Amino acid sequence: MTSTDRRAALRVGAGLVAGGAFAGACSTSGSAFGPSSGPSSGTSPGSPSPSSPGPASSTSSTSSASPAAARPAPAPRAFPGQPAQISHGPRDRPRVALTFHGQGEPAFAEALLGEAERHGARVTVLAVGTWLDAHPALARRILDGGHDLGNHTHRHLDINAMSEAEARGEIEECARRLQRLTGSVGTWFRPSRTSRASPLVQRLARAAGYPHVLSYDVDSLDFTSPGAPAVTANVLREVRDGSVVSLHFGYADTLAALPAVLDELARRGLRAVTTTELLS
Structure with missing residues (x-):
């Protein structure tokens, strides 16, 4: 991304925020999720979901990438010695993980990913299921850029306050979207509207195939x-x-701040890597 492109992206971002187009924020491969099973958005956890996401809006990305058309995405991994809920990686290596909550206008996502790649950085995106429904091509865009892609629940609600059935539905619905679009449930799970998952949500995430919950x-x-x-x-x-580090798609401040953050990390000798690489 050239300096002219970055200035243009910032102007786009400022316009989107001024127009109110930004997202609300958060204060194992052995998945049995089929593309047409389980609850759909806005239904009870026991209701069947449609066989594919609903039609994208006029502002959404292009049609979803087929898992058969590209190599399947990595599956979740267990990291021996790491806790069930991970807030940081090893303190003896000069690496950091920039993690983005995936929601909001795709223009922000494209600009932020491009800026990270220009600096040689790789990031982790925790995607919201309804965001994937609206902008399915972004799942493959994230993976093709060498970034981690994970699960940030289906509707981005307060998962710790939900019943067991509701929380399970939120985790599994997003996992189904990721499975359908990429061939994997994603590499990480992060709870929505909270920095740390309750013991119940930790247990449900593990049952859905995620050995660890990713905090920060x-x-x-x-x-x-x-x-x-x-x-x-x-x-x-x-x-x-x-x-x-916890960051968000969908905010002009984040887009404007990212070049300075990456430049200073490089000056300090800190390499921005995916969470998987951070812990490997």
């Missing part, structure tokens, strides 16, 4: 729209070897 130790607070300098400062003040 650095919160950018970008979802509060504090301005790009504040987002940059929030990250750089706390980040260190092994950190997992």
